[in-house]
Amino acid sequence: MIKAQNVVKIFPVKSGVVRAVDGVSVDVARGEVVVIIGPSGSGKSTFLRCINGLEDFSEGHIIIDGVDLADRKTNINKVRAEVGMVFQQFNLFPHKTVLENLTLAQCRVRRRGKKEAEERAHMLLRKVGIQEKAHEYPSRLSGGQQQRVAIARALAMDPKIMLFDEPTSALDPEMVGEVLDVMKQLAREGMTMMVVTHEMGFAREVADRVIFMDEGKVVEVGTPEHFFTNPQEERAKLFLKQVL
């Protein structure tokens, strides 16, 4: 489903360059849930953003469902419509109601009619448990509710893959659970997911594979069981000691 080969992302900065992602290769199979963990600044967000083309990468290839992002002929908008992304800061459209947040891209990108888009929106709002907020503006919702709307908005496009960049980091602790529950349900339904998170419980429970990144590189890959109980690399051991 996702095939990343030697992806390098270089940012020019004042003091030279930062190799934010430095030769990452990952294969994600259909229906697989991959959790990426690692210390701050290790390039997790940047790698995720490369996968749906929010950042151009400097070297390597990312192939999504057979489409090579590095190919100049690739229509990046088409790819993005197939790859849903959920952000730490929700990024709901504040000038649109919850329902409009869910229908806008369906109408514009998928060319669905208003009625069809709204039906799908209501269905997804039910799924994430906030159907009664359809006509509210995002500012009236709690953080947890906003993030669930953001997930529903991404799902409305019928994506083949869902990317999550620290979806619970901006939430009050009591709201983390409701968002993780939605993600767990998605995983059970067989969605292909890549999740950057600091929620080790979630990683342990849901992940098929855990990827540990540091300084732009993949340092260790393994099943959660293997990774959390018997990590091989020193840096991974150190990191786990700090977060667990």
Add this chain to the structure above:
Amino acid sequence: MKATHNTWPWKLLLAVILIGGAAGTWGAVAKIDYQWRWNRVPQYFVYVAEEAQKTPFNGKVSSIVKKNGDAVVTVASGSQRVELTVTADSLKVTENEDIFSGDTVGFAKGWHLGPLMYGLWTTLWISAVSSVFGLIFGLVAGLARVSKNYTIRGLAITYVEFIRGTPLLVQIFIAYFLLGTVFNLSRNVCGVGALSLFVGAYVAEIVRAGIQSISKGQTEAARSLGMTKFQTMWDVILPQAFKRILPPLAGTFISLIKDSSLVSVIAITDLTKSGREIITSTFATFEVWILVAVMYLLVTSLLSQLVFYMERRLAVSD
């Protein structure tokens, strides 16, 4: 400290200062030898004039119907008929009289707008048309200003800097005497063109700031859903930016109404120029300028009210 502040002493002080200022001005004017002639002024808003009503063809007065001091005269000739309404006491024909094309049947009283109203109308349409074009120019230049393309950005910066770095009066002169002569443009086109370009440069800066004030997350969310750059701008960024820039935008358009008075230098008879023309024939200098100021004030405060209302409407999603 009291929980609520008593504001009435301050309101009273404000009233005293304002009234005192007005009275002081009044007293100072009374000292000089100025004769107020307010009675001469109303006719410059509206006036009643008598207009000769003439028959357009040779014919016969077939009927005269009088009612409420008016007389309706019907002139007929074969299949041609025309009805002319005149005041009863100005009637110049009798029934069955033969009359000829161009003969005066009588006079009709008509209300006419005076030069101040025409001036106001000119000011309003020039401001309105310039606002529309200014908004378009400003939107295009503002978008160009945030473009990734160096050339497009450079063009926008050149435009904005040129307009903001030169006086509007000089721009109007260049538009009229230089461009108007070269391209054979009318004074109205030159005036509106200069004002549009002028206001467009200010709008461009406001639009740029508005777009840049919307967090990058909004663009990323829209793009990650597969929306194009254009859709993202149109459906996500601009509506949010518009809400934020409405107050400075309104300020710019209110300034435009006032700045439009400068087109009077290229002999466009706007409100200001009408005022000046009336003064040359009435010498009611003080009255006319006071009235002109009040008329500008009325228009600008109406616009402020409208914007205030729009802001409240747009605030529902906050």
